[in-house]
Amino acid sequence: METWINNAGFGNYSSVASQDLSKIEAMLKLNVEALTILSSLYVRDCKEVDGTQLINISSRGGYIMVPNAVTYCAAKFNVNAFTEGLAHELKAVQAKLQAKVFAPAATQTEFGMIANNVSEYDYGKSFGNYHTSAQAADFLLRLYDSNQTIGAIDGETFEFSLRNSVFEYAGNSAHNQKIIND
Ligand SMILES: NC(=O)c1ccc[n+]([C@@H]2O[C@H](COP(=O)([O-])OP(=O)(O)OC[C@H]3O[C@@H](n4cnc5c(N)ncnc54)[C@H](OP(=O)(O)O)[C@@H]3O)[C@@H](O)[C@H]2O)c1
Numbered sequence: 001m002e003t004w005i006n007n008a009g010f011g012n013y014s015s016v017a018s019q020d021l022s023k024i025e026a027m028l029k030l031n032v033e034a035l036t037i038l039s040s041l042y043v044r045d046c047k048e049v050d051g052t053q054l055i056n057i058s059s060r061g062g063y064i065m066v067p068n069a070v071t072y073c074a075a076k077f078n079v080n081a082f083t084e085g086l087a088h089e090l091k092a093v094q095a096k097l098q099a100k101v102f103a104p105a106a107t108q109t110e111f112g113m114i115a116n117n118v119s120e121y122d123y124g125k126s127f128g129n130y131h132t133s134a135q136a137a138d139f140l141l142r143l144y145d146s147n148q149t150i151g152a153i154d155g156e157t158f159e160f161s162l163r164n165s166v167f168e169y170a171g172n173s174a175h176n177q178k179i180i181n182d
Contacts, residue, residue, distance in 0.1 A: 003053040003144065004042040006035045011061075011072040011115035024071055031075040036082060043086065043097060052097045053144065056083045060105040060153050063166055072115070076103075080150075081167055087149040088169050098147070102140050105153040106130035129158045 009031045012023055039054055046052040061069060062076030083101035090099055108130055112121035123130045131139075131153075139160040143151030148162040170176055 002046065002049065002051070003055060004038070004046075005055045005057065006038055007057040008034070009057065011059075011069060011111060013068050013115050014071075015068060016070055019071060027072065028075055031072075032078050035079060039082070039086065039099075043090070043099070046097045047090070047095045048097075050096050053100060054083075054086075054097060055100045055102060055140070055144065057140075058083070058101050058103045060103050060155065062101075062103055063152065064155065069115075084149060084165055084167050085169070088165075088171055092171065098149075100143055100149050100151070102143050102151045103153065104131065104136050104139065105155065105158060107136045108132055131158070 010027055012019060012027055014020070035056060039056065042054050046054075056079050058079040059073070059076040061073040062078075062080035065073050080101055080103060083099055087099040087101075090097055106123065106127045106129070108123045112123060112126065113119060139151055139153075142160065143162060146162050148164050150163045150166060151160060152163065152166075153160055
């Protein structure tokens with residue numbers, strides 16, 4: 001079955017006051033703009049194709065604000081909200097494409113080096129708990145095999161779980177603008 005995964009992304013640890021704006025601009029372009037455009041094109045092409053999935057790789061920082069990573073988290077909140085909203089939109093029209101979001105917590109990759117602008121980064125020293133990339137890949141496969149929208153990591157236990165929504169959705173409200181189906 002064909003699946004499109006938007007995985008490319010990077011982070012930045014800094015206060016808003018002192019963040020490097022050219023790095024922030026590149027981060028928003030990659031983490032938000034490219035992901036939104038590529039998702040939209042895939043939805044357009046595959047909405048009615050049996051068995052297709054769109055999986056956006058976001059972050060636990062897309063559900064909780066992390067100190068010193070506010071701009072990165074805000075970008076990932078966008079990814080989580082966009083993907084959850086898209087999943088609702090697709091379900092409402094019984095589309096064949098499923099939209100899903102994976103929200104990993106700290107995972108040992110090159111992310112730490114890039115986010116901190118350093119050439120070496122020790123996850124063991126920096127985090128009380130973290131996953132290996134093999135563990136993250138296993139979580140992603142569990143999300144892929146499920147009919148649920150979100151694969152998330154619990155901040156306390158570091159356990160993986162599947163769920164259908166986190167953000168509130170106004171889909172059943174009588175006060176929304178009328179939907180014109182295309
Ligand atoms: N590791 C964590 O702790 C963690 C936690 C939560 C969420 N995430 C998310 O997981 C995803 C994968 O990150 P990772 O942990 O695997 O980090 P990584 O090892 O640094 O990998 C980042 C990936 O993004 C690609 N990339 C970076 N800048 C790009 C650009 N401007 N254009 C196109 N591709 C670009 C890289 O491609 P090249 O190899 O070609 O440079 C690489 O494949 C990201 O969306 C990240 O936000 C990571």
